[in-house]
């Protein structure tokens with residue numbers, strides 16, 4: 001697939017995202033083309049503006065871009081608004097009023113359309129409809145998703161996004177770990193994630209199109225929903241941290257558990273750094289010996305040297321593991337886990 005060009009992912013729906021081989025945090029934008037009008041969903045960032053603009057213009061002429069949907073205000077999602085306005089595009093900016101309040105800091109000249117004042121819907125291109133699904137606090141107070149009822153597409157913004165090195169436009173069954181690694185840190189709590197996923201479950205969905213990561217086709221939609229519903233997230237990390245800090249510690253961790261923990265770190269590291277790099281670090285720290293508390297700790301430290309996100313995404317599953325296995329450890333949590341909390 002040629003990612004330097006716009007790619008049609010459903011009839012008249014185009015991926016117009018960013019091609020950056022080095023990034024593990026890629027941004028997707030999408031363009032829906034009607035007969036006379038076009039809608040851009042999540043216009044992208046200031047620094048990637050030119051790539052997105054060129055892809056948009058390869059599909060629709062400037063005057064047809066009548067609507068730009070900003071599903072929340074993060075710079076990776078919406079800061080390109082500044083250049084779209086500056087370069088003379090004339091469009092309505094579609095957002096929730098809580099998002100609009102911040103979008104005006106990207107440009108003073110926005111023609112705003114607040115979905116919460118318009119029954120969470122938009123009619124465009126002579127009768128086509130878009131529905132907006134409010135997803136508060138996942139991850140921003142005014143965040144929302146966009147549903148295209150004709151083709152049953154869900155543009156989900158950060159929800160269902162992922163941190164991943166080996167990016168592909170379409171997700172396969174290996175996507176879910178990378179998706180969890182991103183979402184569990186972004187949503188404040190599992191309850192909030194569930195609130196949103198239950199709303200999505202009321203819709204028939206043929207495809208999920210997130211703003212990071214890969215597009216999820218119909219056959220994986222249910223597994224994707226289930227993964228986010230079952231995920232422990234956000235404030236859980238703090239609660240678990242406090243609980244672990246209160247527990248008695250022991251340095252005697254069964255070898256089998258050390259191996260499992262090392263595998264957790266290696267698997268998540270591979271998502272963010274790529275399999276080769278993760279395997280290289282693993283071999284360096286093991287140095288031909290079985291896993292120990294120290295080698296796992298060293299692995300974590302090396303990940304942090306590479307980038308903060310790599311160490312952050314392995315922290316959550318390790319804490320989950322420690323909490324799930326607290327019984328096996330007879331109420332004693334290894335000091336290793338206490339130490340990684342602060343990494």
Ligand SMILES: [Fe+2]
Pocket residue numbers: 072074077139158
């Ligand atoms: Fe965001």
Ligand SMILES: [Fe+2]
Pocket residue numbers: 074076077157158211212
């Ligand atoms: Fe984002």
